[in-house]
Amino acid sequence: MTSRREFFKYAGIAGGAVAATAVSRVAMAALPEPVIQTSPQTMAPLMPNNGQPYNPVVTLNGWTLPWRMNQGVKEFHLVAEPVVREMAPGFKAHLWGYNGQSPGPTIEVVEGDRVRIFVTNKLPEHTSIHWHGQRLPSGMDGVAGLTQPAIQPGKTFVYEFVARRPGTFMYHPHADEMTQMAMGMMGFWVTHPKSKHPMIDEVQRDFCFLLNAFDIDPGSYTPKTMTMLDFNLWGWNSRIFPGIDTLNVRLNDKVRIRVGNLTMTNHPIHVHGHEFTVTGTDGGPTPKTSRWPEVTTDIAVGQMRQIEFLADEEGDWAFHCHKSHHTMNAMGHLRTPQR
Numbered sequence: 001m002t003s004r005r006e007f008f009k010y011a012g013i014a015g016g017a018v019a020a021t022a023v024s025r026v027a028m029a030a031l032p033e034p035v036i037q038t039s040p041q042t043m044a045p046l047m048p049n050n051g052q053p054y055n056p057v058v059t060l061n062g063w064t065l066p067w068r069m070n071q072g073v074k075e076f077h078l079v080a081e082p083v084v085r086e087m088a089p090g091f092k093a094h095l096w097g098y099n100g101q102s103p104g105p106t107i108e109v110v111e112g113d114r115v116r117i118f119v120t121n122k123l124p125e126h127t128s129i130h131w132h133g134q135r136l137p138s139g140m141d142g143v144a145g146l147t148q149p150a151i152q153p154g155k156t157f158v159y160e161f162v163a164r165r166p167g168t169f170m171y172h173p174h175a176d177e178m179t180q181m182a183m184g185m186m187g188f189w190v191t192h193p194k195s196k197h198p199m200i201d202e203v204q205r206d207f208c209f210l211l212n213a214f215d216i217d218p219g220s221y222t223p224k225t226m227t228m229l230d231f232n233l234w235g236w237n238s239r240i241f242p243g244i245d246t247l248n249v250r251l252n253d254k255v256r257i258r259v260g261n262l263t264m265t266n267h268p269i270h271v272h273g274h275e276f277t278v279t280g281t282d283g284g285p286t287p288k289t290s291r292w293p294e295v296t297t298d299i300a301v302g303q304m305r306q307i308e309f310l311a312d313e314e315g316d317w318a319f320h321c322h323k324s325h326h327t328m329n330a331m332g333h334l335r336t337p338q339r
């Protein structure tokens with residue numbers, strides 16, 4: 001029997017051409033065609049056309065990655081590559097991401113799904129992907145130099161595990177992390193419950209996005225990756241105000257919003273006009289007895305929060321980080337004449 005280590009040695013083959021005879025049946029299968037998407041618009045939710053049904057999420061200014069079902073396994077193909085992201089109308093940045101975008105596409109699966117993710121590296125340096133919050137075999141955890149060799153440029157690595165628990169997760173590189181996350185490499189992951197879950201309510205609207213930060217000088221295109229604290233662009237899914245889409249809901253919809261923080265500081269996220277409860281974190285759904293009403297929830301670095309509320313007040317409502325510097329971006333202070 002081929003060991004997992006051998007399997008990945010053979011699976012790490014460039015460009016999808018699998019030639020070795022000792023390769024497992026899995027690696028012999030052709031790579032799924034990568035789906036590339038370059039528009040910064042919020043895409044319609046991806047309705048599942050096979051596997052267990054679920055109510056899909058809406059990725060703010062983003063999209064969900066389609067999969068291929070292969071003998072009961074959901075197969076995804078992520079391509080790590082340089083991208084051009086329109087962060088706001090008229091402002092394009094040279095970032096790194098996945099499948100044409102920063103952040104990469106959202107991955108949505110159902111509790112109990114076996115998933116196989118082909119990761120092709122088209123960056124000029126090595127990379128890996130860590131599946132933040134997942135229960136999985138150590139060898140699938142994506143920490144370069146600890147649980148796997150880094151994926152070299154031009155190579156493809158295969159991750160495979162069962163999505164064991166439902167919840168709100170994310171993915172990001174665990175190789176040259178400082179550079180690669182500062183360049184925009186990250187993505188959202190949602191595992192839907194396989195059946196009615198006592199701590200997961202049905203909702204009519206389910207949104208997700210990641211908080212990210214960049215340091216791009218006015219007039220330039222590329223983030224400065226050495227910046228530790230003094231970022232000048234605070235992004236939601238690599239978009240900045242006024243380029244961030246609205247989260248549109250109907251009156252009396254039950255709304256869930258999932259947020260993850262991959263910046264270098266905490267963000268107190270605040271909703272106007274309604275109270276919400278934190279119904280889950282990247283550790284899983286919170287027990288109902290532990291929930292209390294809030295209008296602001298602080299999301300620390302590397303944390304995720306899932307909030308829910310009833311949208312029972314009509315109108316346009318602000319939804320923002322409560323650090324006033326973080327709502328202003330590189331525009332800074334604009335002085336208005338008194339008369």
Ligand SMILES: [Cu+2]
Nearest residue numbers: 267321323326
């Ligand atoms: Cu903030």
